[in-house]
Amino acid sequence: MMIKAYGDTLNDGAVQLSFTLPVASGPKADEAARIYTGKLGFEECEVVHSNPLSDDFTFFVVYGKSATSLDYSKVVVEEVETSMDFYEVNQFIKEKLKRKIVVVGACTGSDAHTVGIDAIMNMKGYDQHYGLERYPEIEAYNLGAQVKNEDLIEYAKKVKADVILISQIVTQKEVHIHNMTNFIELMEAEELRDNIVVCAGGPRVSNKLAMEIGFDAGFGRGSYPEHVASYVVEKLFEKQRK
Amino acid sequence: MMIKAYGDTLNDGAVQLSFTLPVASGPKADEAARIYTGKLGFEECEVVHSNPLSDDFTFFVVYGKSATSLDYSKVVVEEVETSMDFYEVNQFIKEKLKRKIVVVGACTGSDAHTVGIDAIMNMKGYDQHYGLERYPEIEAYNLGAQVKNEDLIEYAKKVKADVILISQIVTQKEVHIHNMTNFIELMEAEELRDNIVVCAGGPRVSNKLAMEIGFDAGFGRGSYPEHVASYVVEKLFEKQRK
Amino acid sequence: MESKLGLSADTIERCRSIAKEIVNPVQNYIQRHTTDSVERATLRLLGADLINDNGVPVPNIIVSQLSDKIQYGVAQYYINGLLKLNCEPDELNRKIAGGLDLTELDMVDKKYINEKGQELVETFSQRVKLHRSFRKEKIEKASDAQPSPLLYVIVATGNIYEDVKQAQAAAEQGADIIAVIRTTAQSLLDYVPYGPTTEGFGGTYATQENFRIMRKALDETGEKTGRYIRLVNYASGLCMPEIAAMGALERLDMMLNDSMYGILFRDINMYRTFVDQHFSRMINSFADIVINTGEDNYLTTSDAYEKAYTVTASQLINESFAHESGMPEKLMGLGHAFEMNPNIKNGFLFELAQAQMAREIFPEAPLKYMPPTKYMTGDIFKGYAMNTLFNFIAKATNQGILLLGMLTEAIHTPFMQDRFLAIANAKYVMNNMGDLLSDMEFKTDGIMQKRAQEVLGQTESFLQEINEKGLFDAVERKMFADISRPKNGGKGLQGVYEKAASYWNPIEEYLNGELGIQKGMM
Amino acid sequence: MESKLGLSADTIERCRSIAKEIVNPVQNYIQRHTTDSVERATLRLLGADLINDNGVPVPNIIVSQLSDKIQYGVAQYYINGLLKLNCEPDELNRKIAGGLDLTELDMVDKKYINEKGQELVETFSQRVKLHRSFRKEKIEKASDAQPSPLLYVIVATGNIYEDVKQAQAAAEQGADIIAVIRTTAQSLLDYVPYGPTTEGFGGTYATQENFRIMRKALDETGEKTGRYIRLVNYASGLCMPEIAAMGALERLDMMLNDSMYGILFRDINMYRTFVDQHFSRMINSFADIVINTGEDNYLTTSDAYEKAYTVTASQLINESFAHESGMPEKLMGLGHAFEMNPNIKNGFLFELAQAQMAREIFPEAPLKYMPPTKYMTGDIFKGYAMNTLFNFIAKATNQGILLLGMLTEAIHTPFMQDRFLAIANAKYVMNNMGDLLSDMEFKTDGIMQKRAQEVLGQTESFLQEINEKGLFDAVERKMFADISRPKNGGKGLQGVYEKAASYWNPIEEYLNGELGIQKGMM
Numbered sequence A, B: 001m002m003i004k005a006y007g008d009t010l011n012d013g014a015v016q017l018s019f020t021l022p023v024a025s026g027p028k029a030d031e032a033a034r035i036y037t038g039k040l041g042f043e044e045c046e047v048v049h050s051n052p053l054s055d056d057f058t059f060f061v062v063y064g065k066s067a068t069s070l071d072y073s074k075v076v077v078e079e080v081e082t083s084m085d086f087y088e089v090n091q092f093i094k095e096k097l098k099r100k101i102v103v104v105g106a107c108t109g110s111d112a113h114t115v116g117i118d119a120i121m122n123m124k125g126y127d128q129h130y131g132l133e134r135y136p137e138i139e140a141y142n143l144g145a146q147v148k149n150e151d152l153i154e155y156a157k158k159v160k161a162d163v164i165l166i167s168q169i170v171t172q173k174e175v176h177i178h179n180m181t182n183f184i185e186l187m188e189a190e191e192l193r194d195n196i197v198v199c200a201g202g203p204r205v206s207n208k209l210a211m212e213i214g215f216d217a218g219f220g221r222g223s224y225p226e227h228v229a230s231y232v233v234e235k236l237f238e239k240q241r242k
Numbered sequence C, D: 001m002e003s004k005l006g007l008s009a010d011t012i013e014r015c016r017s018i019a020k021e022i023v024n025p026v027q028n029y030i031q032r033h034t035t036d037s038v039e040r041a042t043l044r045l046l047g048a049d050l051i052n053d054n055g056v057p058v059p060n061i062i063v064s065q066l067s068d069k070i071q072y073g074v075a076q077y078y079i080n081g082l083l084k085l086n087c088e089p090d091e092l093n094r095k096i097a098g099g100l101d102l103t104e105l106d107m108v109d110k111k112y113i114n115e116k117g118q119e120l121v122e123t124f125s126q127r128v129k130l131h132r133s134f135r136k137e138k139i140e141k142a143s144d145a146q147p148s149p150l151l152y153v154i155v156a157t158g159n160i161y162e163d164v165k166q167a168q169a170a171a172e173q174g175a176d177i178i179a180v181i182r183t184t185a186q187s188l189l190d191y192v193p194y195g196p197t198t199e200g201f202g203g204t205y206a207t208q209e210n211f212r213i214m215r216k217a218l219d220e221t222g223e224k225t226g227r228y229i230r231l232v233n234y235a236s237g238l239c240m241p242e243i244a245a246m247g248a249l250e251r252l253d254m255m256l257n258d259s260m261y262g263i264l265f266r267d268i269n270m271y272r273t274f275v276d277q278h279f280s281r282m283i284n285s286f287a288d289i290v291i292n293t294g295e296d297n298y299l300t301t302s303d304a305y306e307k308a309y310t311v312t313a314s315q316l317i318n319e320s321f322a323h324e325s326g327m328p329e330k331l332m333g334l335g336h337a338f339e340m341n342p343n344i345k346n347g348f349l350f351e352l353a354q355a356q357m358a359r360e361i362f363p364e365a366p367l368k369y370m371p372p373t374k375y376m377t378g379d380i381f382k383g384y385a386m387n388t389l390f391n392f393i394a395k396a397t398n399q400g401i402l403l404l405g406m407l408t409e410a411i412h413t414p415f416m417q418d419r420f421l422a423i424a425n426a427k428y429v430m431n432n433m434g435d436l437l438s439d440m441e442f443k444t445d446g447i448m449q450k451r452a453q454e455v456l457g458q459t460e461s462f463l464q465e466i467n468e469k470g471l472f473d474a475v476e477r478k479m480f481a482d483i484s485r486p487k488n489g490g491k492g493l494q495g496v497y498e499k500a501a502s503y504w505n506p507i508e509e510y511l512n513g514e515l516g517i518q519k520g521m522m
């Protein structure tokens, strides 16, 4: 099934864009914005608004139509399975894993954002979803933010973690990728990677990205504790059976 | 001088997009939006927001970076010359054309938007800029809206117009282009095209578009009466000297 | 209820009675006249429909056949056809479309025509009453899910099938009302196009089939979401009564229907419009259809701050005309708009005062509040902020019908996501500041109180001036929207007829009775 | 001025005096201690600067050389160096960077050190006084062009030269205040980086050279636009006094400087932070630099509706600490924020009540009002609408410093156009509804009045509880922002020293005198 963007007629390909060009405002700048949008591959480009930002920069709002289409049937997402709720997860651990599991989480590196990892781990939970600390079958340790990868791994060894959860919120200059990669390298160096389920999360962390870096799974915006919980218990069960 | 869009670092190529795809909301739709934006030629595409519009449609906000660049020095706009103000125009007519000039204007076809042509022609003017009716050296006739091209030309002949001004506001299904083309064809059929200066205006009418269709000039959003006035008197003067 | 704005109840009362005085002589004219469109509407309500091979609708064919007899009312000739050919409307319609000339049939006795007329009126009346009770029930059931103001969005793709997708999506997102905008210039067509249509400019043709398609689609989404989705179309134009008739038959819920819009903004002849609006409003009244008046148009054409009083004056005139058509206040969706220049210092205060004033003068009317359009630009972000303040005022002053502003107003007819963003904005704002006004008071003699009082004063003088000149002359003399319309100019005058003494119209009679309309002197 | 919210002046007075009681014992501790950073700041104000080949700043080198002598105050050793080597600071700095060890120099007579100290203090004082009068003059001249609230935006590219472009553009668009956000985790560095920098994450290093570069750029744009553009940076962190010192020397106009932010949100040791904040605020007070406190952080970490009182309590504590540093109210940019969940019914009313309450409790302080951040999402349009209501409240309640919300808050540090859109939004709203609040009154015992009274009541109980436990214990016991910080935990405790009886610090002495700070018992 081929799809295009939709404004008000199927396959019209209508897209709204806005951007700044490093040129002084005026008719020439407007024309440049139109041509630029054309070069981006759009047709019928209309510069509907332009505004100087300074003597050297101009902001544009443009609408254009693109002939580009995409075969939707070929799009694959490896969705993280997130089937169980709080009760089911605990039930699953009791029945299938038959022992409490240990989860260690932290927001690592220089990243100081605790709210995300707290949303997943804290007792009180987030948006009416209990955090992992409240799960009777989970022993959860939340180390907070700005935790060094080394310290996190050290701690995980100490408490014999089954699962490590990492939160990465700041992404400027791809700092999250560096940080996550470094973590996986350390885990491998310590030969822990295969024994521990590792997940990453954060608003710009997709499952895809996390897996590419070497995590078992990644959790983006809108994740709830039971999402990661149900994923990790299934994963642990799978490992156990091997 | 090669330019790219600018977010916060020169040549980062950062662009904001929003669009709708005809697919149900969910991780697969998000991934499709990301791939689609990639196909549009963007890199580092981030789907920062998605929202279902109905069971079959989803809205996205995406940021991406494009490597596309544009040679700004090669951008040409034929800017309409708009050098004189109210007083200068009248002076110019008195001194150079040496007779009052006759201007007829209308919003043509099924288009019922009078505000634009009124802004240019009405006595009281627009945004503190006097309209053509107030120019002592101009005899201005504003026929209002929904005027047929035939009727407009008839009227222009009757009052011996030097200039015809056309306003086109509605552009859906390119109705303005049809309308403007039809006008030029009629003018040519009547062999009037060379004798009369014809200008078009409207928020989606650029000088470029108008000239392509066969007008002398086009005036877009933000035009003022003196813009078109100073253009036409110069043009008339040029013709007169030939 | 005490006026928060310190408006004088006496002044309001005086304004209202001047408006009535203005309307009286016009009403007198209206009652003595009929029009092509009134007759075609009557035919449609009796069962006339279909087009011929040239696309001419049967009601138009009949009216042109009877051109010299229109003064007697065309209904009797149509009914005579049914009797003479002993058939039902469907068959007669086909015959007329095929070439049958009604004037060639001998007339049966008036008694039989009368009888058959009553039967057809009964069919019409039953159908509309069923619609009324259906709608009432649905609305009552959904009343909690659809608090005031109702959220109103437009669809305008030009293609009824695309419109359906867009409308259903909007309804699911939370729109309560869907208006299918008409193709540009349909108001100037002296007939109603036929069948489903897929090609319009800036809107979709109003046809009975399109009404049906959209009605069905919205009923579906209504069921799905547990709400009742209102459907709106445009009556205004040369076919005002006919489109009202179609709306009544297909259960539309609102109709754009202004007593003067066609005159001022579409250059339709004033006599034609006055007569047409009256009959179309009688139909709307009977069908429980909320009208939407077009005061917003004054403000897109003239300056909204300077000419605020023209809106209030027009609302009072519209109200007065509507009363004459037997319309209760709850059906009067009187229009006004948030159209002041966004750069005016304290513009928000003036808009708030204006909206609150409308609310106080028309406490029972479900005011239709229109968004910023004229000062919207390609800066969609700025536009979104303006719409935020607009939604704020709508909720603060408890408007009934909130026509949502589109961030792309200055660019194109709405894309699907534009409507979504508009609805999201309105919901956010209205939930967030819902109880603000009941938690605040207007300062005595403050900026807002003074402004409202000033506008009300201007309204009174303006109405007085109109009354002195008479409405016909006032329109001719540019008193509305700076536009002059000569009495005998504009489109459609040739379609106006003085009724003969024996003029007969069973629909009109029935509606007059049902609506308790007093006939004045003839 | 009467309270629009019906707040009791007695309750406010009681809260204020509890805050003072809370601060007293801490202040006592502060006066008996110095820190690495206080000493380094002192050195900088006397002329120490530069880095060695390993990038270690001269002030840090000196402090580590003198580690066992810090209790006596390091200033004397630096001055001794100047005297012994008979050179000016520049030269001494180079020598220290080159390896000179100050501890190896014999000490000259204290009398000469004192004298030279007075000379250097005089140089510092002259420089800062020049800045003060320059700024004062520019601000007075531009006062009409820069009405309240001042518009505050951030730049955060990580590269000082890109920051300059962005800052100048913003200033031309109408921003009054530019904050250069610091690179992430700079607050945890126990030294201040040196020179111009082009590589930061989520912000740009605070260095003295970067301060100079931006100061110059903003002065240029200020000249061009006939306004005075304020420059802001962040003092908070392990180098709080040093950065304040750099700000005083380079004519920054505002400094992020909270009495507890570092403790709670950066896990810096509490003793360290309390001592540091005091000295840094003395510098700010003398340099006429407005501080920005960080109450907004409570609301991004905890729920803004539930924990509103923690903001008010923290403001009172910040105020009390600031008074101890000789700071006049007009320099107290106390923080608060619009951070409630946008889905709360009547959230707007609660935010309005909260903002108005802050205004009434601190009538002279130029309150710093922070925009929605936590509930901002990738829906930039929704975000823009939220910012519209935020700007509305800021103007309605006459906030002093308006930190503008960015529509891309949830996505990236601001792009150039994001700032433009934010400024345009603020200007539109503030012009459009400017006089609203003076035109309305809060309903007695309405939602807003009750809410404000409730929050004030909670604030009093909360302060009482803190006072009972003592501030040190209260922090340890999670009373702020649900975060527990052990007294001896966190970063930087090793850099805190009890002053010897003979402790000598010519800058501190001078500032105590200038600011009229009373020394309590030691």
Ligand code: B12
Pocket (backbone or CB within 6 Å): A110, A111, A112, A113, A114, A115, A116, A117, A119, A120, A126, A165, A166, A167, A168, A169, A170, A171, A172, A199, A200, A201, A202, A203, A204, A219, A220, A221, A222, A223, A224, A228, D181, D182, D183, D184, D185, D201, D202, D203, D265, D297, D300, D301, D373, D374, D375, D376, D377, D408, D409, D410, D411, D412, D413, D414
């Ligand atoms: C609150 C906040 C802060 C607070 C943090 C308080 C705290 N205790 O956490 C304070 C004020 C301290 C702060 C500081 C800074 N911040 Co900040 N901050 C935010 C803000 C406003 C909200 C973040 C938040 O709490 N979201 C709510 C939570 C629930 O969502 P979440 O984190 O996405 O988590 C969810 C999912 O992602 C997922 N998830 C997250 N982690 C994990 C982990 C696992 C294992 C799983 C399964 C799931 C998961 O589940 C959660 C629930 O659904 C955002 C802007 C925004 N609106 O997003 C900026 C933002 C994240 N901050 C930003 C920046 C730059 C900073 C600073 C670096 C600025 C500076 N230079 O000083 C500093 C320094 C911080 C540092 N060293 O890291 C930028 C990041 C830009 C970028 N993309 O790189 C943002 C986007 C703002 C901006 N536009 O500039 N910030």
Ligand code: B12
Pocket (backbone or CB within 6 Å): B105, B110, B111, B112, B113, B114, B115, B116, B117, B119, B120, B126, B165, B166, B167, B168, B169, B170, B171, B172, B199, B200, B201, B202, B203, B204, B219, B220, B221, B222, B223, B224, B228, C181, C182, C183, C184, C185, C201, C202, C203, C265, C297, C300, C301, C373, C374, C375, C376, C377, C408, C409, C410, C411, C412, C413, C414
């Ligand atoms: C006011 C208005 C109306 C009023 C018109 C009242 C009147 N007396 O003119 C009413 C309510 C009647 C109306 C009706 C319709 N409108 Co209308 N309307 C607008 C609105 C809100 C403002 C237009 C305006 O007055 N702008 C102010 C003037 C000063 O600007 P301007 O026209 O651009 O003129 C300037 C320049 O363009 C230039 N210029 C213009 N003409 C000329 C000529 C010359 C010679 C020169 C030199 C310069 C020049 O100079 C002017 C001054 O700078 C716009 C939305 C918007 N904000 O732009 C929609 C808009 C133009 N309308 C639209 C539509 C679709 C309609 C309808 C067709 C809807 C319908 N189906 O019923 C109808 C029918 C109209 C018809 N048959 O043409 C669409 C057009 C979409 C498109 N791109 O095709 C718009 C964009 C709204 C939308 N988003 O859907 N409309």
Ligand SMILES: Cc1ncc(COP(=O)(O)O)c(C=O)c1O
Pocket (backbone or CB within 6 Å): C182, C183, C184, C185, C186, C187, C234, C235, C236, C237, C256, C257, C258, C261, C266, C292, C293, C294, C295, C297
């Ligand atoms: C009352 C009324 N009728 C009709 C219309 C538009 O219909 P048309 O463009 O078909 O005349 C409007 C538009 O604003 C209106 O206000």
Ligand SMILES: Cc1ncc(COP(=O)(O)O)c(C=O)c1O
Pocket (backbone or CB within 6 Å): D182, D183, D184, D185, D186, D187, D234, D235, D236, D237, D256, D257, D258, D261, D266, D292, D293, D294, D295, D297
């Ligand atoms: C008072 C205060 N200081 C400092 C900061 C941030 O600085 P850093 O991230 O470098 O600690 C903030 C941020 O919110 C703050 O409120």
